[in-house]
Amino acid sequence: MNSTIETILNHRSIRSFEEKPLEKETIHTLIEAAQQASTSSYMMAYSIIGITDRKKKEQLHEVSGHPHVLNNGHLFIICADYHRMTYGVSEEAKEDMKANLENSEHLMTAAIDGALAAQNLAIAAESMGLGMCYLGSLRNDISKVDEILNLPEYVSPLFGIAVGVPAENPEKKPRLPQKAVYFENEYQDHEEVIRAFNDKISDYYASRSSNRRTDTWSDQMLRRFRKPIRMDVTEYLHKKGFNKR
Numbered sequence: 699m700n701s702t703i704e705t706i707l708n709h710r711s712i713r714s715f716e717e718k719p720l721e722k723e724t725i726h727t728l729i730e731a732a733q734q735a736s737t738s739s740y741m742m743a744y745s746i747i748g749i750t751d752r753k754k755k756e757q758l759h760e761v762s763g764h765p766h767v768l769n770n771g772h773l774f775i776i777c778a779d780y781h782r783m784t785y786g787v788s789e790e791a792k793e794d795m796k797a798n799l800e801n802s803e804h805l806m807t808a809a810i811d812g813a814l815a816a817q818n819l820a821i822a823a824e825s826m827g828l829g830m831c832y833l834g835s836l837r838n839d840i841s842k843v844d845e846i847l848n849l850p851e852y853v854s855p856l857f858g859i860a861v862g863v864p865a866e867n868p869e870k871k872p873r874l875p876q877k878a879v880y881f882e883n884e885y886q887d888h889e890e891v892i893r894a895f896n897d898k899i900s901d902y903y904a905s906r907s908s909n910r911r912t913d914t915w916s917d918q919m920l921r922r923f924r925k926p927i928r929m930d931v932t933e934y935l936h937k938k939g940f941n942k943r
């Protein structure tokens with residue numbers, strides 16, 4: 699196994715970091731790695747905002763509720779971004795661009811571009827012995843995050859990434875069996891595979907070193923989908939010019 703695969707297969711989210719800010723050079727390398735990810739039609743439809751202002755970090759922590767938003771080596775926020783596409787463009791041309799800027803396809807491409815860049819950043823960080831955790835919880839109040847970051851039209855926060863020197867070493871979290879995520883030629887029913895996975899995951903939750911509980915993956919998903927969450931995101935995206943048609 700080569701060292702890249704080893705790094706990828708060794709991933710676990712890190713939520714506790716030592717009090718060591720990332721060096722400027724490290725941040726530069728991580729952004730360089732992020733930027734080298736493939737990007738739909740060369741659009742590079744994302745921005746990455748690093749938070750160095752303690753007050754802003756505190757405000758973002760308040761939105762997320764997760765301590766690793768406050769305590770980390772560096773906090774990155776990945777945003778979907780088409781704002782720069784409108785630089786130097788006449789009002790008339792901007793009007794012509796609107797159908798594309800506002801459709802679901804382009805929200806998808808920006809989210810994909812942002813996620814690919816982020817995952818490059820994540821793997822680069824992990825390859826340096828750093829730990830990381832994604833932060834979708836910043837969308838608990840997406841409008842507040844927009845305000846904190848002073849985001850213009852056609853820019854929306856997607857998620858954060860906390861990076862730093864790990865202060866914990868959690869177990870790897872089991873993934874779905876390949877039979878549940880990889881099919882050949884057409885979609886395959888895999889209810890039996892999920893049932894077996896639930897047995898495995900309940901053993902994992904009952905025996906792991908911290909936060910032990912009785913749970914299965916399907917129960918977790920039922921809880922997650924039964925309770926409406928972040929129902930304000932659609933309206934927010936429309937306001938920013940995204941996903942309107």
Ligand SMILES: Cc1cc2nc3c(=O)[nH]c(=O)nc-3n(C[C@H](O)[C@H](O)[C@H](O)COP(=O)(O)O)c2cc1C
Nearest residue numbers: 709710711713764831832833834835836857870871
């Ligand atoms: C887009 C995205 C958003 C996430 N948001 C959070 C978050 O807000 N807080 C958190 O502690 N973990 C967050 N996670 C981490 C997941 O909970 C974690 O990746 C998953 O449970 C699998 O665990 P592992 O990464 O340790 O293997 C997020 C992951 C992704 C991909």
